[in-house]
Amino acid sequence: MTLPPAASLHDPAESVYNRWRQLNQWLSAHQTLWRPAPFTDPRPAWTVPYRDLAHDIEGLSDSDCEFYDDHPDQLAERLSGLLPSLGERQSLVALPAMTDQQETVAASTLPETRATDMPGRKRLQAGAFAAAVKPLTGPVLDWCCGKGHLARTLAAQCSVPVTGLEWDDALVMDGNRLARRFNDDVTLHRQDVMALDVAVPEGVHGVALHACGDLHRRLIRKATGGNAARVSFSPCCYHLTATTDYRPLSARVNGNREVLALNRSELRLAVQETVTAPARVRAETAWVSGWRLGFDGLQRALRGEDDYLPVPSHPARLAGEDFETFCRWAADKKGLTLPAGIDFHYWQSVGERRFSQVRRHELVRHLFRRPLELWLVLDYTLYLEEQGYEVRLGTFCDRQLTPRNILIDAVRGGGEPLLRQ
Ligand SMILES: C[S@@+](CC[C@H](N)C(=O)[O-])C[C@H]1O[C@@H](n2cnc3c(N)ncnc32)[C@H](O)[C@@H]1O
Numbered sequence: 001m002t003l004p005p006a007a008s009l010h011d012p013a014e015s016v017y018n019r020w021r022q023l024n025q026w027l028s029a030h031q032t033l034w035r036p037a038p039f040t041d042p043r044p045a046w047t048v049p050y051r052d053l054a055h056d057i058e059g060l061s062d063s064d065c066e067f068y069d070d071h072p073d074q075l076a077e078r079l080s081g082l083l084p085s086l087g088e089r090q091s092l093v094a095l096p097a098m099t100d101q102q103e104t105v106a107a108s109t110l111p112e113t114r115a116t117d118m119p120g121r122k123r124l125q126a127g128a129f130a131a132a133v134k135p136l137t138g139p140v141l142d143w144c145c146g147k148g149h150l151a152r153t154l155a156a157q158c159s160v161p162v163t164g165l166e167w168d169d170a171l172v173m174d175g176n177r178l179a180r181r182f183n184d185d186v187t188l189h190r191q192d193v194m195a196l197d198v199a200v201p202e203g204v205h206g207v208a209l210h211a212c213g214d215l216h217r218r219l220i221r222k223a224t225g226g227n228a229a230r231v232s233f234s235p236c237c238y239h240l241t242a243t244t245d246y247r248p249l250s251a252r253v254n255g256n257r258e259v260l261a262l263n264r265s266e267l268r269l270a271v272q273e274t275v276t277a278p279a280r281v282r283a284e285t286a287w288v289s290g291w292r293l294g295f296d297g298l299q300r301a302l303r304g305e306d307d308y309l310p311v312p313s314h315p316a317r318l319a320g321e322d323f324e325t326f327c328r329w330a331a332d333k334k335g336l337t338l339p340a341g342i343d344f345h346y347w348q349s350v351g352e353r354r355f356s357q358v359r360r361h362e363l364v365r366h367l368f369r370r371p372l373e374l375w376l377v378l379d380y381t382l383y384l385e386e387q388g389y390e391v392r393l394g395t396f397c398d399r400q401l402t403p404r405n406i407l408i409d410a411v412r413g414g415g416e417p418l419l420r421q
Helices: 016-029 051-058 062-070 072-079 084-093 102-108 120-133 149-155 169-181 213-225 264-269 279-303 316-320 323-333 344-366 369-386
Strands: 140-143 162-166 186-190 205-212 230-236 389-395 406-412
Touching (some): 016 084, 016 369, 051 072, 062 072, 062 344, 072 084, 072 344, 102 120, 120 230, 140 149, 140 213, 149 169, 162 169, 169 186, 205 213, 213 230, 264 369, 279 316, 279 344, 316 323, 323 344, 369 389, 369 406
Parallel strands (some): 140 162, 140 205, 162 186
Antiparallel strands (some): 230 406
């Protein structure tokens, strides 16, 4: 399969819809590689038709795996020797950086002395977001604002009032206390943004930093429905949604007969990245995943059924125990009786071997995380265009600061909406 290379979104000759169509086609053409989850499926079907590819990644060392998981562009390049269409990935996911001046970002970031209660990464993310959306002209509404870290960062940049909506009372109280202490023109209100009566008033600039799934989609709809002057947001956790299957927002996407169907667990793939996780967390995830896979092998043998049995999230204390304790807890959760004489060492080593293989197969699946994310973001962009907004799309910070680094910045245009829904 060969597609024409995707042009930069800066290129006025390329429409957002073209990019979306290219991604849709490319993702559809490769769906056998990303739909099956290797964790639940020990022998993903693609390993048969793509035997060379499977052989190549199964031969990677642990340190190669770590490197390629953090550098999917380079993995795609390596594997394009075996499957040339993977070479198109890089141009399909390319996005412009929305700020290229380090000084602008530094000047837009709250100094540490004013960043009380603000985790270091959050302070830098809010500063980078502010730098990308400057200058601000109208009143700002921070959607799902938490303690108002973005709200306070934006208020320090401009002389417009910033209000915030957040449903957690304690965060609202803390945020208002911080705003008063530092004399910021910021007021947070306790509000469930999913409530029927919530509104984004006309002329307001709605912003959101990492509002999850339905929360950011609610902002898009409320902002366009209320004639907001501008809406700028960095989406995350696309899979946190009340619906089982993804419902595209854009009329053009919905009208395309080849549109991908995505369920909630496939949406989750778009955000499965550990690039900012500390080494200790990665190591713990690895050994507990090995235990889960060991238990999976054991339960298949005990039940005589070659099917994955979903085990709920475990309490944190279990990670400090051992494999046998984990299996007893998991068996109890699933109503399974463990007979006497189980060779737990054997099943633990089965789990370790499976983990090593799953990790390699997942590398291939992970190549599709960013393309899926961009597919979703382009749907949002198209919807905003259809509602009469001019949209800038790009990254507001490096992915080491947060892998959720896409910013959609939509300004209401002068004309009528193209397609009001
Ligand atoms: C991932 S946090 C982001 C917080 C903030 N924007 C930031 O970057 O620090 C999402 C926030 O949404 C809030 N939230 C979740 N559901 C909400 C709802 N239905 N209405 C209002 N806020 C909600 C949570 O309490 C949380 O503070």
